[in-house]
Amino acid sequence: MEENLSFRLAVRLFKAEKAFGPGIATLLRTVEQTGSLQKATEAMGMAYSKAWKMIKEIENVWGFPLTYRDIGGKNGGGSSLTPEGRFLLERYELFTAIVSQNCCELFSKYYSEDFYEELKIVSAGNREVE
Amino acid sequence: MEENLSFRLAVRLFKAEKAFGPGIATLLRTVEQTGSLQKATEAMGMAYSKAWKMIKEIENVWGFPLTYRDIGGKNGGGSSLTPEGRFLLERYELFTAIVSQNCCELFSKYYSEDFYEELKIVSAGNREVE
Numbered sequence: 174m175e176e177n178l179s180f181r182l183a184v185r186l187f188k189a190e191k192a193f194g195p196g197i198a199t200l201l202r203t204v205e206q207t208g209s210l211q212k213a214t215e216a217m218g219m220a221y222s223k224a225w226k227m228i229k230e231i232e233n234v235w236g237f238p239l240t241y242r243d244i245g246g247k248n249g250g251g252s253s254l255t256p257e258g259r260f261l262l263e264r265y266e267l268f269t270a271i272v273s274q275n276c277c278e279l280f281s282k283y284y285s286e287d288f289y290e291e292l293k294i295v296s297a298g299n300r301e302v303e
Numbered sequence: 304m305e306e307n308l309s310f311r312l313a314v315r316l317f318k319a320e321k322a323f324g325p326g327i328a329t330l331l332r333t334v335e336q337t338g339s340l341q342k343a344t345e346a347m348g349m350a351y352s353k354a355w356k357m358i359k360e361i362e363n364v365w366g367f368p369l370t371y372r373d374i375g376g377k378n379g380g381g382s383s384l385t386p387e388g389r390f391l392l393e394r395y396e397l398f399t400a401i402v403s404q405n406c407c408e409l410f411s412k413y414y415s416e417d418f419y420e421e422l423k424i425v426s427a428g429n430r431e432v433e
Binding site: 180181185186257260261276288298 | 313315
C-alpha cells in the first residue's frame with residue numbers, strides 16, 4: 174500500500190469563464206511542435222472542430238488570437254502561435270511547473286511513511302473498538 | 304482585463320486507480336456534516352447510487368471502509384465516517400489547503416501586474432510586425 178500513492182494536479186485559470194488550462198496548453202504546445210493545428214489534433218486524437226472551438230473560446234476571453242491560422246488551402250498551410258499565444262502558454266507552463274514542484278514537496282511531507290504509520294494506528298484503534 | 308483573473312486547483316491522489324480527490328472529499332465532508340449519506344447526496348444534488356459507487360471504489364483502493372452504513376432501515380439510520388475515512392479526509396483537506404495557499408502565492412507572482420504589462424508589450428510588438 175505504501176509505495177504507489179501519487180498525485181495529479183490540475184490548475185485552471187478563469188476570468189468570468191475558463192481562461193486557460195491543461196487542455197488548451199497541451200493543444201498550443203502541440204501546435205508549436207508540429208507547426209499545424211491539423212497535425213496537432215491528429216497527434217492528440219482530438220477532433221479538429223473541438224480544437225478549433227477550444228481555441229476560439231479562449232481567444233474570446235482574452236481578446237486576441239492565439240494562433241495564426243492555416244494559409245494555403247487544403248493541407249497546404251500550417252499554424253503557429255501568435256506572440257501573445259506563446260506568451261500565455263509559456264507563462265502557464267512556468268507557473269504550473271513551479272506549483273507542481275511545490276505540490277510534490279508537500280506531497281512527500283503529508284503522504285510520507287508517517288502518514289501510513291498514523292493510518293495503521295487509526296485503523297488498529299478502530300478494530301479494538303469493534 | 305487585469306482584475307478578474309483567478310485560478311482553480313484540483314489535486315487528485317492515485318494508486319493504480321484514483322485514490323482520492325475533490326469529489327469524494329466533498330461527499331465525505333458532507334456526510335460528516337449531515338450525519339447521513341442520503342442527506343449528503345440530497346444536499347449535493349448527487350444521485351445516491353453514484354455516491355455509493357464512488358465510496359465503494361475508493362474503499363476498494365484503500366482496503367477499508369470510509370463510512371459506517373445506514374442502520375435502522377428505510378430513512379431510519381444515518382451514516383458517519385470511519386476513523387480511517389476521517390483520517391484520509393482530514394489529511395487530504397490539510398494537504399490541499401497548503402497546496403492551494405502555495406499556489407495562491409505563486410499565482411500572485413506569475414500573474415501580477417507585470418504579467419499584464421509584458422502581455423501588452425508582446426501584443427504591441429506583434430501589431431508593429433503586422
